Amino acid sequence: MSTLKIAVLDLNEGMKNEGMRCIREILERVQSSHCKNLTWEEFEVRKSIQIPSLDFDIYISSGGPGSPLESKNTAWENSYFNWLNTVNQWNNDSSNARKKYVFLICHSFQLACRCFGIAEVIKRKSTSFGIFPIHMLKHHGAIDMIFNGLQDPFFGVDSRDYQVIQPDKKKVQEMGGEILCIEKERPHIPLERAVMAIRFNPYMVGTQFHPEADASGMSMYLMQDDKKKHVIENHGLEKWESMIEHLNDPDKISLTNSQILPNFIMQSIAALNNPYSLS
Numbered sequence: 001m002s003t004l005k006i007a008v009l010d011l012n013e014g015m016k017n018e019g020m021r022c023i024r025e026i027l028e029r030v031q032s033s034h035c036k037n038l039t040w041e042e043f044e045v046r047k048s049i050q051i052p053s054l055d056f057d058i059y060i061s062s063g064g065p066g067s068p069l070e071s072k073n074t075a076w077e078n079s080y081f082n083w084l085n086t087v088n089q090w091n092n093d094s095s096n097a098r099k100k101y102v103f104l105i106c107h108s109f110q111l112a113c114r115c116f117g118i119a120e121v122i123k124r125k126s127t128s129f130g131i132f133p134i135h136m137l138k139h140h141g142a143i144d145m146i147f148n149g150l151q152d153p154f155f156g157v158d159s160r161d162y163q164v165i166q167p168d169k170k171k172v173q174e175m176g177g178e179i180l181c182i183e184k185e186r187p188h189i190p191l192e193r194a195v196m197a198i199r200f201n202p203y204m205v206g207t208q209f210h211p212e213a214d215a216s217g218m219s220m221y222l223m224q225d226d227k228k229k230h231v232i233e234n235h236g237l238e239k240w241e242s243m244i245e246h247l248n249d250p251d252k253i254s255l256t257n258s259q260i261l262p263n264f265i266m267q268s269i270a271a272l273n274n275p276y277s278l279s
Helices: 018-033 075-092 107-116 167-172 215-223 225-235 237-247 251-272
Strands: 004-010 038-044 056-063 101-105 121-136 154-165 178-185 195-201 204-205
Touching: 004 018, 004 154, 004 251, 018 038, 018 215, 018 251, 038 121, 075 107, 075 178, 075 204, 101 107, 101 167, 107 121, 107 154, 107 195, 107 225, 121 195, 121 225, 121 237, 154 251, 167 178, 215 225, 215 251, 225 237
Parallel strands: 004 038, 004 056, 056 101, 101 204
Antiparallel strands: 121 154, 121 178, 178 195, 195 204
16 A cells, blocks of 8 residues: 655744644554554644645645734735646646645645635634534535534634625636635624635635634633733633633534544545546
C-alpha cells in the first residue's frame, strides 16, 4: 500500500495555539486506528512563506490570529492564493484522476472566500467567542458526509473577530459547491447570520468554526489561571462557566472533534483509493 501524504498549512504566524496540537492529535488517531501508511508535514505559511507542492494527497489549512483582510497583497497571501488556485486547476483537469483534498479552518476559510470571490468577509461588531450551536442547511449540510454522526444543530468552538456573510450562491454552485451551515439564529439582533461552512467543490471544504478543538485540551486551557482571568475579563464569568459546562458534555465538542475532520480525512482516503468515485 502506497504512502498517503498530508500537508498541514500552519497560519498561526508563530504563535502558540491549541489548534495545531488538536490537528496533530487527530492525525495520530487516524494513523493509529485506520491508516498506518499516513504521513504528514507542516508548513509555516505566514512568517516563512512555506507553501506545499502538489506532491501531497490531502491538505489541512489551520486557523490563525489577526485580520483576514489586512494581508491583502502581502507576499505570503499571494503565495497562499496561488496555492488554492493551483489545487483547483489540478482538480478541474479531467486528466488528473487522483484529486487533491483540502480542508480549510477559520482564518483559512475566510481567505478562501476572498480568494474565490464568493462572499463578503467583514469585521464583526464584537468578538464571537465560545461554544455555539451550528445549523445545517437542509438538503446540503444535512447530507454532506463530513457531518456524518452529528445532530442538527451540532456544537462548535468559535473564536473570531471576522465573519463570512452574503455568499454569492450562484458563484458557489458554479464552482461545484454548496453552503452547508450557518450560525445560530438570534431573532433579537437584526444582523445577517454568518456562513459557518461551505463545500467549495467535491474536493475542498471549509468551516468558519474550529472542528479540530478537543474538550479535554480546551478544559485544561480554560482552567489555567491566566486564561480563566482573560476570558472572564473580556467575556464575563457566565461565558467561562458556560464553556466549561459545554466542554463536559460528551454530545457537544467531543462529538464534533470525533467526527468532522476525521470524516473528511477518511472520506478523502477512500476516494484516493478509488480515484473515480468523485470524478
